[in-house]
Amino acid sequence: NAGVTQTPKFQVLKTGQSMTLQCAQDMNHNSMYWYRQDPGMGLRLIYYSASEGTTDKGEVPNGYNVSRLNKREFSLRLESAAPSQTSVYFCASSQGRRGRGGELFFGEGSRLTVL
Amino acid sequence: AQSVTQPDIHITVSEGASLELRCNYSYGATPYLFWYVQSPGQGLQLLLKYFSGDTLVQGIKGFEAEFKRSQSSFNLRKPSVHWSDAAEYFCAVGAGYGGATNKLIFGTGTLLAVQP
Numbered sequence: 001n002a003g004v005t006q007t008p009k010f011q012v013l014k015t016g017q018s019m020t021l022q023c024a025q026d027m028n029h030n031s032m033y034w035y036r037q038d039p040g041m042g043l044r045l046i047y048y049s050a051s052e053g054t055t056d057k058g059e060v061p062n063g064y065n066v067s068r069l070n071k072r073e074f075s076l077r078l079e080s081a082a083p084s085q086t087s088v089y090f091c092a093s094s095q096g097r098r099g100r101g102g103e104l105f106f107g108e109g110s111r112l113t114v115l
Numbered sequence: 116a117q118s119v120t121q122p123d124i125h126i127t128v129s130e131g132a133s134l135e136l137r138c139n140y141s142y143g144a145t146p147y148l149f150w151y152v153q154s155p156g157q158g159l160q161l162l163l164k165y166f167s168g169d170t171l172v173q174g175i176k177g178f179e180a181e182f183k184r185s186q187s188s189f190n191l192r193k194p195s196v197h198w199s200d201a202a203e204y205f206c207a208v209g210a211g212y213g214g215a216t217n218k219l220i221f222g223t224g225t226l227l228a229v230q231p
Binding site for chain 1: 119124149151156157158159160161164205218219220221222223224
């Protein structure tokens with residue numbers, strides 16, 4: 001029972017390099033999310049996808065792009081990494097019922113360091 | 116704008132003692148409220164949630180939380196803490212609207228340490 005799977009779990013980049021974080025869920029959920037977690041700041045929403053084919057900005061979208069490849073997969077891309085993007089990134093998914101509410105299921109996180 | 120405040124950054128309790136973690140929210144309508152727990156190096160796991168109805172909500176691992184609209188609070192409680200409860204706890208409020216999805220706004224977390 002995999003749930004939400006993120007790859008890679010760890011990555012070190014140099015400033016200016018690009019990379020893509022991959023996320024896949026096997027729960028047939030409609031909605032998917034990317035959060036970043038920084039000490040003392042909790043989790044902040046980067047981008048989300050309410051359903052296949054749609055994406056929207058969250059609180060901190062600058063420097064990131066996303067692709068909802070299909071219903072299962074939602075990737076996060078850093079085109080030109082900066083030290084400020086050093087963080088732990090979490091992918092999550094939810095059933096996405098119309099309106100509010102609903103539990104989010106989280107992956108185990110991807111720890112990214114930008115030198 | 117929606118927001119969540121967890122006033123306690125760190126809390127230390129003795130094993131077997133009771134626990135209360137505070138959470139205050141700001142939201143224009145009836146909120147959907149959640150408590151998540153994060154063990155070191157892990158993702159977040161849902162402890163409990165409040166959508167409507169009974170304001171005292173039971174969750175997993177013996178946790179409960181009470182929604183108090185008049186105080187804009189959703190405090191997490193446990194009568195007797197176990198060493199395995201040491202983790203970071205996050206309160207969150209549902210910020211989606213209309214046909215949007217279940218975006219959550221998280222608090223900054225409370226790190227719980229348990230003394231033997």
